[in-house]
Amino acid sequence: MSLYSLITPKAFSELLHRNTGKRIVPVDATWYMASKERDLAKKEFMELERIHNAVFFDLDVFMDQKSPYPHMLPSLETFNEEMGKLGIREDDILVVYDRCSNFSASRAAWELTTLGHETVFLLTGLNAYKEEGYPLDITQVDSVTPFEPTSYTSCTSHAKEQVITFEELQHLVETGEIQHYNFFDMRTLPRFLGEVPDPRPGVAPGHIPGAQPMPYAEVLEGGNYSSTVEGIQNRIAASLSEHGTRLDRSKHSIVMCGSGVTACTVKTAFEACGYVPVRLYDGSWCEWARRADPRYIATGKDW
Numbered sequence: 001m002s003l004y005s006l007i008t009p010k011a012f013s014e015l016l017h018r019n020t021g022k023r024i025v026p027v028d029a030t031w032y033m034a035s036k037e038r039d040l041a042k043k044e045f046m047e048l049e050r051i052h053n054a055v056f057f058d059l060d061v062f063m064d065q066k067s068p069y070p071h072m073l074p075s076l077e078t079f080n081e082e083m084g085k086l087g088i089r090e091d092d093i094l095v096v097y098d099r100c101s102n103f104s105a106s107r108a109a110w111e112l113t114t115l116g117h118e119t120v121f122l123l124t125g126l127n128a129y130k131e132e133g134y135p136l137d138i139t140q141v142d143s144v145t146p147f148e149p150t151s152y153t154s155c156t157s158h159a160k161e162q163v164i165t166f167e168e169l170q171h172l173v174e175t176g177e178i179q180h181y182n183f184f185d186m187r188t189l190p191r192f193l194g195e196v197p198d199p200r201p202g203v204a205p206g207h208i209p210g211a212q213p214m215p216y217a218e219v220l221e222g223g224n225y226s227s228t229v230e231g232i233q234n235r236i237a238a239s240l241s242e243h244g245t246r247l248d249r250s251k252h253s254i255v256m257c258g259s260g261v262t263a264c265t266v267k268t269a270f271e272a273c274g275y276v277p278v279r280l281y282d283g284s285w286c287e288w289a290r291r292a293d294p295r296y297i298a299t300g301k302d303w
Helices: 009-016 035-047 076-085 103-114 126-131 166-175 189-193 229-243 263-272 284-291
Strands: 005-007 024-028 093-097 119-123 182-185 253-256 278-281
Touching (some): 005 009, 009 093, 009 119, 009 126, 093 103, 103 263, 229 263, 263 278
Parallel strands (some): 005 119, 093 119, 182 253, 253 278
């Protein structure tokens, strides 16, 4: 079961006009993969269009700064501190979006709910929101939030149910028990097959034995999630057909990618279709390639 829900632009507009008794806060979670473009996301938020009253959620801030692996889930202490800086309240209704094909918004929605925020929606896509003519704020701002700081407090973490650790996954791979799971990797096919160097220095190319490829963009339509469950199911089915891979609904699923970000896109899609439970390998390839026995780094097509 997903801790957050997809919301279409139309449903979001209706939510804004409904008397909920709570603040509805859009969350811009734009994050670009290329390191040279990281600062661009915040610059675009402040200088270009955004959904009115949005805050900027920076994945490079909301992570475990002490981990040697990128974008690992932050501690509750860090989460609470950074949420307070954004002026978020515990009872705010958050609607997350991004301007980069919905993968960073999916990660943000997952982090927000995994670390205990109660009500979170993930917009099916900013592209669809704009195409359907919904309003954007084009005034320039000088802050990542329109709100005053708060004393945000979450005491709840769902990480144990949501995350599979290196040690747990290592055991499944070494014993062969991984065959009892749907195990998918969201990186591009050339990276998965080990045909191109990994973009991170010192990280070997390839994939974990037992994993199957499902590049994250294949479950989206023009950077948007389909507005219907059937549409998402069709995208998943098309990816399975394209790569000759299998999804057994009687099995639990594990998803991963390069650093735990884009995998949240397919996790969202699976959960929207009821293909549950799904756990995220948060360390993903960055951790596995550095920690695993080289015997458990595969290349080529082996599924």
